[in-house]
Amino acid sequence: MDGGSKANIIGLTVARNAMAAANVREEGIAGLSQPLRFYASDQVHSCHQKAVELLGLGNRALVRVPTDSRCRMDLEALRLLIAADRAAGCRPACVIATAGTTNTGAIDDLQAIGALCREDGLWFHVDGCIGALLAIAPRHRHLVAGLSEAGSLALDLHKWLHVPFEAGCAIVREASVHRATFALHPEYLEEKPRGIAAAEYLFDYGLQTSRGFRALKVWMTLKEHGLNKLGRLIDQNIDQAQYLSDLVRSDERLELVAPTLINILCFRFNPGGLDEAQLREINNEIMLQLQEDGTAALSDTTVHGRHCLRVAICNHRTRREDLDVLVREVVRLGESLMIGQLDRNTPIHPTCGRRAGPPAIADDSD
Ligand SMILES: Cc1ncc(COP(=O)(O)O)c(C=O)c1O
Known part of the structure; x- marks a missing residue:
């Protein structure tokens, strides 16, 4: 072991x-x-x-x-x-x-x-x-x-x-x-x-x-919970991954990057109009912000050349509400980063020193 x-x-x-x-x-x-x-x-x-x-x-x-x-x-x-x-x-x-x-x-x-x-x-x-x-x-x-x-x-x-x-x-x-x-x-x-x-x-x-004696903790887990309950928790995580997949599919700003078979889900924020490099940059930043503010511990990966966020649901405490929050936050962060990107691409006004473009955006990320 x-x-x-x-x-x-x-x-x-x-x-x-x-x-x-x-x-x-x-x-x-x-x-x-x-x-x-x-x-x-x-x-x-x-x-x-x-x-x-x-x-x-x-x-x-x-x-x-x-x-x-x-x-x-x-x-x-x-x-x-x-x-x-x-x-x-x-x-x-x-x-x-x-x-x-x-x-x-x-x-x-x-x-x-x-x-x-x-x-x-x-x-x-x-x-x-x-x-x-x-x-x-x-x-x-x-x-x-x-x-x-x-x-x-x-x-x-x-x-x-x-x-x-x-x-x-x-x-x-x-x-x-x-x-x-x-x-x-x-x-x-x-x-x-x-x-x-x-x-x-x-x-x-x-x-x-x-x-x-690593086998002891395995034996204790089996004794305490039993195989049936542990097996049902696996089923539960897979159901949750399917639920998350449905949420992703129902939001046109999000994209599933691979089929969801078990508890692992690969998706990304992709509102359209961004190339692969920009998608990587924005999704990487979404992942880091979610990690740093403690919202969710996502990782990232690249599947058949497409970069994406990777969710692995293996916690018995995960609830569907957590997945609702995750999707909401990915979209919120993605949209605010898009505004930032638009902002960066907008030339600075030569006299007032400010950028033109969408002015007062209701951004609650602070
Ligand atoms: C498919 C697969 N094989 C092997 C490993 C390596 O296992 P470990 O991290 O326990 O050494 C991992 C780790 O996540 C894995 O996902």
């Missing part, structure tokens, strides 16, 4: 060793007869690049597969890339599907990717840091159908299970393959049938020898 980045690194390390066709533990990547290739969508979280870098494979080993208009991995492109790599002498090793991308919450087609990996003899890893817990949401668990096919899975319990930071988790289907990647028993760590070290050693399944 640790953050989701490390959970992914553990899964990909097992995948590398299992798929290398060489004894990587003994010989390192110098023992590989062909370069390994891992595939993930162009929306994949940056921790996977860190993982392939740390694993000695290099960033080029992580092939970014283009995504469709719903930000899901394009499976035809995946097939073509795998075939091209084989033809070029590389060894396709693993497909990393994302269940809930960081940018938009998109979920790759887990069933189809699982089937492709099975047929093609590839390792199937799922980055479910955001979305794996959909599996406990009564009305949305169908979105992650196919998750159970994964050879390895990373998930973050500090996200939708509301556990305090941090509590990532790596699950590997075959315990023996998992152990074969990490197990080491020097003379001071011999296994004992009895005594205080009688249980199976957890350091055989990961990087750490000493480790904190």
